Amino acid sequence: MTKKSRTVQRRTVLGGLVGAGMAFAFGSVDHVSAQSPPRLEPRSIAARQRFFGASNVDSGTGGIRADRVVITWLGCTTYAMAMNGSVFVFDAWIPRGTVSGYVPTDPDEVADLRPDAIFIGHGHFDHAADAGRIAEASGATVYGSAEHCAAVRKSVDTRAVRFIELGDAATPVGDRRDVEAGNVSVTAIRHLHSTPTAPEQGPEGSPPFFPTPNTSDIAAHPPELDDATSLARHVFDAEGGSILYQFRIPGFSVLWHDTAGPLGERAPQVxxxxxxxxxxxxxxxAIQGFGQFTNGLRDPREYAEAVAARLFVPGHHDNFVPGISARGETYEAPLRAELARLDSPPELRFMSDPTDYLNPGLLTFSV
Incomplete structure (x- = not known):
């Protein structure tokens, strides 16, 4: 595959990448947004300041600086992103059920962000179980397949939630839809959920990966009854098709997917x-998936090679179901080994649970 150019037009913008612990020296609220947003309630302003950094949020209105993109990890593949003054939630599940309090937030606080939209990658419980609760409480528009939207409709007052359907479960892999969400251009592409495939033979193959389970977090964060009951209600939720999204504004773009399927074998066109x-x-x-048991982290590596981003941030690699999943730290060495196989590997910003949850300083960018 011919690599994309990473010349200056791919941007000097990441020179604005801010690491954790670095301080901002910002000017007046003139930077907050080109629009004049309505004043939010105090709890929403507080939530936005916590998720996106107090320096990026107008303390009077809750408006967010349009010259910053801020992304905050909320567990598994759920993120909150502020982009061009809009607030989006990617997936909608705060990991809990086998544990409680492992991620230091809950669906109600995510709803307090007053997100403009929720984008669902696929419908399994660990990606969409809180979508209805967050959408109904916040008024966010839900984007996803017809099946994703139908599942959310069952749990909400449909008069309070708007839905944008991007095909259905039968939509062909590779189908592309382009929409506008607020002041952001969004491309949605149908791709594949992770699945085990026959081990790839020869020097191109990747070794199987079996992360060591970590059960100590259950003892430290025992599950509460409400959380366990919520998990039980959603544990068999259907996939409903898998969708990958790219979000673009002038000078900056973010691509997100919550699973990584065997595209090289089954959908090279994607x-x-x-x-x-x-x-x-x-x-x-996403880097954790069923393919890891036969082909290691080959499938996530193929996504990273095709996207050819400057910065790669792995997700779906945390201990969200202790005893089945593992701490993210177990994935770092095999992931680095996979990315090192690329001719032009991306910079890796590896985030570990639970210390990097709700840490906006890790992914704050100037635009």
Whole structure:
């Protein structure tokens, strides 16, 4: 695959990447947003300041600086993102059920962000179980397949929630939809959920990966009854199709997917589509999946190669179901080994649970 150019037009913008612990020296609230947003309630302002950093949020209105993109990890593949003054939630599940309090927030606080939209990657419980609760409480528009939207409709007052359907479960892999969400251009591409495939033989193959389970978090964060009951209600939720999204504003783009399927084997045309998208600055990609048991982290590596972003941030690698999943730290060495196989590997911003949850300083960018 011919690599995308990473020349200056791919941006000097990531020079604005801010690491954890670094301070901002911002000016007046003239920077907050080109629009004049309505004044939010105090609890929403407080939530936005916590999720996106107090320096990026107007303390009087809750408006967010349009010259910053801020992304906050909320567990598994759920993120909150502020972009061009809009607030989006990617997936909608705060990990809990086998544990409680492992991620230091809850669906009610996510709803307090007053997100403009929720984008669902697929419908399994660990990705969409809180979508209805957050959407109904916040008024966010829900984007996803017809099946994703139908599942959410069952749990909400449909008069309070708007839905944008992006095909259905039968929509062909590779289908592309382009929409506008607020002041952000969004491309949605149908791709594949992770699945085990026959081990790839020869020097190109990747070794199987079996992360060591960590059960100590159950003892430290025992499950509460309400959380366990919520998990039980959603544990068999259907996939409903898997969708990958790219979000673009002038000078910056973010690509996110909450699963990584065997595209090289079963849908190489999608790898070509990813390669031909407008350049991506930040790639948020799932690395934990069923394919790891036969082909290690090969499938996430193929996504990273096709997207060719400057910065890769792994997700779906945390201990969200202790005893089945593991601490993210177990994934770092095999992931680095996979990315090192690329001719032009992305910079890796590895985030570990639970210390990097709700840490906006890790993913704050100047635009």
């Amino acid at each position: 790898l070509t589509q990813l390669h031909e998208l407008p350049p991506t600055d930040v790639h948020l990609g």
